[in-house]
């Protein structure tokens with residue numbers, strides 16, 4: 541499985557660092573929504589879903605966390621620990637986020653508004669959907 545991580549340009553100077561993200565220039569989709577998770581309790585694992593069409597970039601802008609990616613065939617765990625690195629998650633990818641440090645702030649840039657109908661929340665349904673997509677060549 542190919543994992544795509546973006547190393548964002550840091551505009552650092554004697555005052556500190558700054559990262560600027562523009563849709564299409566730095567992020568490969570139109571950014572229609574962003575949300576962030578913080579105050580995640582010790583031992584919590586969240587996510588447990590895939591999306592039928594949503595694309596996302598995850599940036600741990602403070603602290604650290606891990607993301608399990610599962611395309612229905614292969615799994616990979618990615619460690620996020622810098623505010624200038626973004627993990628791209630394409631559609632049809634099961635994800636779980638875990639091992640949040642107490643200070644972790646996980647920012648998510650998303651290609652669409654929140655639409656419950658785009659979620660696949662059952663792993664079995666995800667595998668069926670994945671196989672169906674693979675067979676039809678999508």
Ligand code: TYD
Nearest residue numbers: 573574575577585586587588589653654655
């Ligand atoms: P949830 O889907 O459980 O988060 P995750 O799957 O990433 O662990 O979302 C938690 C709550 O927040 C749930 O009630 C839905 C709501 N929510 C929104 O209203 N808008 C959003 O963009 C997101 C991501 C969640």
